[in-house]
Amino acid sequence: MIDENISSTSPPPSISHLMSHHSTTSQLTNTSMLSDSRLVNIDEEAKLVYGVVFSLRNFVRKLSGSQDGFISYRTSQYKLHYYETPTGLKFIINTDPNVESLRPALRQIYVNFYVEYVVKNPLSPVEHPGGDGVNNEYFRAAVDKFIKSLAVFDS
Amino acid sequence: MIFSVYIINKAGGLIYQKDFNEGLAKLTSNEYLVLAGTFHSVHAITSKISPVRNVTSTGLEVLEADTFKLCCYQTLTGTKFLIIADPNHPNIDNVLHRAYDIYSDYVMKNPFYAPEMPIRSELFDLNLAKLIKSVGG
Amino acid sequence: MSQNTRLSMTSSLHDTRYARRTSVVERNLNKTRSAEVGLSAFAFLFSEMLQYTQKRVQGIQDLERKLNDFGYRVGTRFLELITWREKNNRREISVLDILYFIHTTVWKALFGKQADSLEKSTENNDEYMISDNEPIISKFISVPKDLASLNCGAFLAGIVEAILDGSQFPARVTSHTLPIEGYPLRTTILIKLDAEVLLREEQIK
Numbered sequence: 449m450i451d452e453n454i455s456s457t458s459p460p461p462s463i464s465h466l467m468s469h470h471s472t473t474s475q476l477t478n479t480s481m482l483s484d485s486r487l488v489n490i491d492e493e494a495k496l497v498y499g500v501v502f503s504l505r506n507f508v509r510k511l512s513g514s515q516d517g518f519i520s521y522r523t524s525q526y527k528l529h530y531y532e533t534p535t536g537l538k539f540i541i542n543t544d545p546n547v548e549s550l551r552p553a554l555r556q557i558y559v560n561f562y563v564e565y566v567v568k569n570p571l572s573p574v575e576h577p578g579g580d581g582v583n584n585e586y587f588r589a590a591v592d593k594f595i596k597s598l599a600v601f602d603s
Numbered sequence: 604m605i606f607s608v609y610i611i612n613k614a615g616g617l618i619y620q621k622d623f624n625e626g627l628a629k630l631t632s633n634e635y636l637v638l639a640g641t642f643h644s645v646h647a648i649t650s651k652i653s654p655v656r657n658v659t660s661t662g663l664e665v666l667e668a669d670t671f672k673l674c675c676y677q678t679l680t681g682t683k684f685l686i687i688a689d690p691n692h693p694n695i696d697n698v699l700h701r702a703y704d705i706y707s708d709y710v711m712k713n714p715f716y717a718p719e720m721p722i723r724s725e726l727f728d729l730n731l732a733k734l735i736k737s738v739g740g
Numbered sequence: 741m742s743q744n745t746r747l748s749m750t751s752s753l754h755d756t757r758y759a760r761r762t763s764v765v766e767r768n769l770n771k772t773r774s775a776e777v778g779l780s781a782f783a784f785l786f787s788e789m790l791q792y793t794q795k796r797v798q799g800i801q802d803l804e805r806k807l808n809d810f811g812y813r814v815g816t817r818f819l820e821l822i823t824w825r826e827k828n829n830r831r832e833i834s835v836l837d838i839l840y841f842i843h844t845t846v847w848k849a850l851f852g853k854q855a856d857s858l859e860k861s862t863e864n865n866d867e868y869m870i871s872d873n874e875p876i877i878s879k880f881i882s883v884p885k886d887l888a889s890l891n892c893g894a895f896l897a898g899i900v901e902a903i904l905d906g907s908q909f910p911a912r913v914t915s916h917t918l919p920i921e922g923y924p925l926r927t928t929i930l931i932k933l934d935a936e937v938l939l940r941e942e943q944i945k
Contacts, residue, residue: 496652503645507638508668511687513628517668525653525660542654549667712783712880714790715887724882 501530501538520549533558547600561590605735606671606687608702609635612719613681615643619722623735627671627687646675646683678703698738705730770825776852783880790881790892800887804894808913811898818899819906822849831907835868835933835941838907842900843870850899851876856926866938868931870900873923891915893927900929910934 508517520529522545531539531554539554565587566572572584595601606626610619617639646662653660666673667690676684676699684699709727710716716724789810797803826845832838843858861867878892893915901913911933918928
């Protein structure tokens with residue numbers, strides 16, 4: 449698991465999570481300076497986020513009947529965007545509450561970076577037991593760069 | 604279009620559920636109870652996992668899905684009002700506040716209502732239906 | 741000991757906070773405009789009254805009787821006040837006059853509006869009806885199905901009965917829900933005057 453901490457001025461909070469179909473969080477990239485005084489530690493948070501997302505996804509499925517219904521939720525302080533691949537990988541990004549849907553961006557992370565740098569990497573494990581995570585330099589750097597290039601990053 | 608209205612008491616129990624328009628799956632009353640319970644716990648956790656420092660976040664306020672959006676208003680006393688509407692319905696917050704108004708009038712002032720218990724009140728049904736109709740169903 | 745401390749605390753609170761304000765007994769009896777009571781405050785009080793009563797009665801009739809009693813206690817006191825305020829000690833001696841007084845003046849003082857109708861029964865000579873299309877006291881009340889015949893207007897009937905009694909027009913007063921189109925809560929107060937009242941009415945004609 450990677451917890452990256454890069455200082456930048458006035459960033460919208462953005463953390464991206466990547467989850468496999470098990471309840472392990474494969475990768476947590478933290479691209480803001482907000483992480484050090486969180487209410488819960490990052491391991492604990494990952495579990496909570498997984499629980500929330502899992503419940504909401506089932507909640508939406510139950511109500512709407514569609515498989516891929518859950519898009520995002522927001523509170524007074526943040527917004528959580530959600531994208532799930534057909535294979536059951538879940539991509540999550542947190543932003544400030546006013547950001548438009550980042551689902552396309554999450555999809556891009558999956559298609560352009562996860563598939564490219566993780567799936568196509570012969571050394572990368574298929575499953576990630578024990579929360580080892582996607583310990584992959586290229587992937588991390590690419591995601592980091594990509595998120596910082598988003599128009600919403602320092603708006 | 605507004606699909607349904609839920610009221611969840613402070614312990615997470617569903618005390619009111621009414622569909623106003625077709626569009627969502629029909630569930631059994633037991634399933635609705637489970638959904639309400641799930642929502643209640645998720646709501647609590649969402650405020651805990653806020654990434655913003657030094658500011659307490661509310662719980663989940665708006666949930667977006669492809670066929671609907673769900674808006675939640677939690678009163679200071681812990682009761683939650685939920686409205687499920689189609690994704691483009693404007694100004695749900697206002698409807699939620701007015702539903703709370705109607706609740707405080709026709710539920711809390713009704714001598715036959717036991718607090719935290721399921722709501723069975725003719726006048727509440729009547730006035731809520733009127734409100735939902737006035738904002739375009 | 742703890743009781744003592746509490747007592748002294750309340751009294752000191754009383755001294756500092758409320759002493760300078762005029763208490764309700766010092767207020768001018770005639771002042772009506774700013775002396776209105778919030779509807780919510782009333783609704784909650786009435787709701788608690790009903791719940792209190794409901795725990796101590798058996799059956800709907802018993803409950804209505806209790807409500808009637810409550811209303812009666814309000815009515816006797818209220819008659820005193822409203823006579824002083826509105827009538828310059830004039831006394832009504834005819835049935836119609838006292839009923840009209842209840843229909844307009846009393847209703848206005850209690851609910852801020854006149855009652856919606858005052859009728860004489862066509863069947864019985866001694867029966868009169870005062871109706872209110874939207875009675876304020878049951879504005880927020882939804883009666884559950886198992887108590888469907890309960891009418892919270894019994895409280896109102898008690899008030900009317902007390903006013904009639906106090907004005908020397910003894911009568912039996914009951915309340916009934918008689919919905920008409922557009923007014924599902926319309927309540928009618930049925931007044932059945934005692935025989936002696938009608939007799940007296942004949943004599944002074």
